[in-house]
Amino acid sequence: MNAMPSTDTPTTEPILKMTGISKTFPGVKALSDVALELRPGHVTALIGENGAGKSTLVKILTGIYQPDGGSIAIDGKEVALPTAEAAQELGITAIHQETVLFDELTVAENIYLGHQPRNRYGLIDWAAMHARAAAILHGIDAPISTRTRLKDLSIAQRHLVAIARALSIDARIVIMDEPTAALSYKEVEELFGIIDRLKKAGKAILFISHKFEEVWQICEYFAVFRDGRQVGAGRLDEVSHNDLVKLMVGRDVTQAFPKLPAEIGDVVLKVDGYCHPTEFDQVSLELRRGEILGLYGLVGAGRSEFCQALFGVTHPSAGTVTLSGKSIAVRSPSDAIDAGIVYVPEERGRHGAITAMSIVSNISLPSLKVTSRRNFLRMAEEFELAREYAERLDLRAASLSQPVGTLSGGNQQKVVIGKWLATLPKVIILDEPTKGIDIGSKAAVHAFMSQLAVEGLAVIMVSSEIPEILGMSDRVIVMREGRMAGVFEREGLTPEALVRAATGNKEAAA
Amino acid sequence: MTIVRSLLARREALLVLACLLLLAAITARFPAFSTPKNLAGVFNDTSILIMMALGQSAVILTKSIDLSVAANVALTGMTVAMLNHLVPGLPVFVLILVAIGMGMLLGAINGFLVWWLDIPAIVVTLGTMTIFRGLAFVESGGAWVNAHEMSPAFLELPRTLILGLPVLSWTGLLAIVLATLLFTRTGLGRAFYATGGNAVAAVYAGIDIGKTRFLAFVLSGTVAGLCGYLWVSRYAVAYVDVASGFELDTIAACVIGGVSTIGGVGTVGGVVLGALFLGIIKNALPVIGISPFWQMAISGAIIITAVVINARGERVKGRVILRRKELPL
Incomplete structure (x- = not known):
């Protein structure tokens, strides 16, 4: 695992040096006295929990925010980054979590938007634009036509375009903000190949990720942020995995997966021969009370699509669903909720809460049939329901009438989960429940x-993270290309077995 | 101080204040404007706008828009006026039912196109707006139906006084009460907010957003149909260009009243006040002797001001700067 810093010489001077950077927002001290160094030809990992100040630092570095104090030096010369353009001119570029590109424009236009070659x-x-774009894409081994519209590309290909865009402005400092969040196993490998090439070309890379395996695989240096401060930095080969976790959360995380022994009861949900015209084929499963069933696979294996069909968002072409021994037909989410199946979608921020609505209205929304009488809503009942689940989930809010949009991210998540629990489901489907959240919050979700x-709930957990699948599931179903590629019991399950089943590669190992 | 500030933060309070300031300014020069009798007249005059703005707000809440409401008024108004002229013996309540039923049908056509064919509402209603007005021309041949061609009962109903207020005003008040109940006390009302607030989250919560939008259009069309009769009867004339451009007034009332043009935000109180604010201006400017052209410019300036206030209100809501900004759906 510990990659040897290949081309490292201890004398490499940092290309970028930030010292004493502070930034305060009304009521929040986002960064205080932070330092960061980036070296050419090396990858520096920026690690920290959500809200540790990573994004603020990136925004300062890309000229979007102005620091209250501190200095930024490039090649030993102090610089100012008053605007995004100024940062670009100094060779700083960022590839974001959700890369901002334009669907209706061609690849070449996306790469050169804002700095198109002129005659x-x-x-x-x-x-010239197409020729240069093609040359850059060729340089990163991306076989994409420059005339393709962006909307016709896969997520991984879009990332390649984003990287090509970064290269097109002759960047010397490349910031990658969780670039692997939306990528499959294979695509991540490809991305790492590109990072290697960027390294060889002498770029200084800042790599932000929640995934420690990745950090160890491609980074040489690290910086850890906690609560807006830099709490540690140095060479990765001088620290252990545990050291980093300790720095990051400021405490020992003894058990990452606090799975309690649950009594496994009768079969609650039985799915038989579930098919969809395009997304999945012949999926069958049994789920028992108290069981956590892991659903593993690469991105695009059809796991979410299967769960959405189970929840009535899309419609299967064949197959039956039996809930508590009764055959049910789910034609819409409303049917599923009535039957006792709920689905907590992957992008809870975008798909979960209605931010303009109050906490009460959000929590009661799927339960309105229960809280209303003769089609008239009863506010008192709704408040009672919301109060109960706010208490159970330890929701922090000044008032239950305040809009969900005014809550912090973590509390918004609680509202989303509370709204589903309030329907008293028998089966709860959690799609990537910890994606993109920090280690501390992950433990709480687990x-x-x-x-x-x-x-006594039956849980289906869709996850792409092997440690999570291994740590939380009683049983695991692996899907590949829309079909079931294996069913595994918790005992004796290895990461290699999961990856083999998911990739279909007999020799593949983690 | 904080109480004052939180009160000012509410759109309704701000609008009440704006209306009062407006009235005070007008009264300073024309004391007669603020007599109870005249104010009741202003309300009566604004009733149709209030009703149609409420229908429009249901549509806007679901993140759609209904540009066809004024054409709906023209078509239903023309239809009942011609029916009244051709069959004078037909009781007025039958004509009202015809107006309501026809408006409902026209709204259902909009809703159906938006729901089943998944065409953006602005495109659908831009099309039906032209079609409805075209049909009004086709059925009338471009001719007017004048007061003397209408039956006395047809003309008198909106003017009939009950407890000192005309029926038209009572209809407006009833619409406010019904809309309040619908928006705040029924599952459909909640579905309007949810659909516009976050369509995907609404689907996952078991709401049929297509059906919700459909019903919003049906509601808007139904109200427009009823107002078709009220309009023609009140102004005692029906012609193809009746209520021309009025759809923009209904949208303006919504926007001034704090209804978010991207859906999911708005209150009945805000919409009513938004409509009244426009109503006061429309009634006061001629009194002060300002030309109709200035009136249009002033209305426009007020709409832009309202949008700026709306946008700022939304910005304050997103004060948690460290959270990633979500893309609007």
Whole structure:
């Protein structure tokens, strides 16, 4: 695992040096006295929990925010980054979590948007633009036509375009903000190949990720942020995995997966031969009370699509669903909720809460049939329901009438989960329940999931993270290309077996 | 101080204040404007706008828009006026039922196109707006139906006084009460907010967003149909260009009243006050002797001001700077 810093010489001077950077927002001290160094030809990992100040630092570095104090030096010369353009001109570029590109524009236009090559009349030189874009794409081994519209590309290909865009402005400092969040196993490998090439080309890379395996795989240096301060930095080969976790959360995380032993009861949900015209084929499963069933696979294996069909968002072409021994037909989410199946979607921020609505209205929304009488809503009942689940989930809010949009991210998540628990489901489907959240919050989600199982709920957990699958599941179903590629019991399950089943590669190992 | 500030933060309070300031300014020069009798007249005059703005707000809440409401008024108004002229013996309540039923049908056509064919509402209603007005021309041949061609009962109903207030005003008040109940006390009302607030989250919560939008259009069309009769009867004339451009007034009332143009935010109180604010201006400017052209410019300036205030209100809501900004759906 510990990659040897290949081309490292201890004398490499940092290309970028930030010292004493502070930034305060009304009521929040986002960064205080932070330092960061980036070296050419090396990858520096920026690690920290959500809200540790990583994004603020990135925004300062890309000229979007202005620091209250401190200095930024490039090549030993102090610089100012008053605007995004200024940062670009100094060779700083960022590839974001959700890369901001334009669906309706071609690949070449996306790469050169804002700095299109001009001909002598000041008009866009299309030939030069396509030629240069093609050269850059060729340089990173991306076989994409420059005339393709972005909307026709896969997520991984879009990342390649984003990287090409970064290269097109002749960047020397490349910031990658969770670039692997939306990528599959294979695509991550490809991305790492590109990072290697960027390294060889002498770029200084800042790599932000929640995934420690990745950090160890491609980074040489690290910086850990906690609560807006830099709490540690140095060479990765001088620290252990545990050291980093300790720095990051400021305490020892003894057990990452607090799975409690739950009593496994009768079969609650039985799915038989579930098929979809395009997304999945012949999926069958049995789920018992108190059981956590892991659903593993690469991105695009059809796991979410299967769960959405189970929840009535899309419609299967064949197959039956039996809930508590009764055959049910789920034609819409409303049917599923009535039957006792709920689905907590992957992008809880975007798909979960209605931010303009109050906490009460959000929590009661799927339960309105229960809280209303003769089609008239009863506010008192709704408040009672919301109060109960706010208490159970330890929701921090000034008032239950305040809009969900005014809550912090963590509390918004609690509202989303509370709204589903309030429907008193028998089966809860959690799609990537900890994606993109920090280690501290992850442990809380896992503890909560475990508690639900103990209370007799049947849980289906879709996850792409092997440690999570291994740590939380009683049983694991692996899907590949829309089909079931294996069913595994918790005992004796290895990461290699999961990856083999998911990739279909007999020799593959983690 | 904080109480004052939190009160000012509410759109309704701000609008009440704006209306009062407006009235005070007008009264300073024309004391007669603020007599109870005249104010009741202003309300009566604004009743149709209030009703249609409420229907429009249901549509806007679901993140759609209904540009066809004024054309709906023209078509239903023309239809009942011609029916009244051709069959004078037909009781007025039958004509009202015809207006309501026809408006409902026209709204259902909009809703159906938006729901089943998944065409953006602005495109659908831009099309039906032209079609409805075209049909009004086709059925009338471009001719007017004048007061003397309408039956006395047809003309008198909106003017009939009950407890000192005309029926038209009572209809407006009833619409406010019903809309309040619908928006705040029924599952459908909640579905309007949820659909516009976050369509995907609404689907996951078991709401049929297509059906919700459909019903919002049906509601808006139904109200427009009823107002078709009220309009023609009140102004005692029906012609193809009746209520021309009025759809923009209904949208303006919503925007001034704090209804978010991207859906999910708005209150009945805000919409009513937004409509009244426009109503006061429309009634006061001629009194002060300002030309109709200035009136249009002033209305426009007020709409832009309201949008700026709306946008700032939304910005304050997103004060948690460290959270990633979500893309609007």
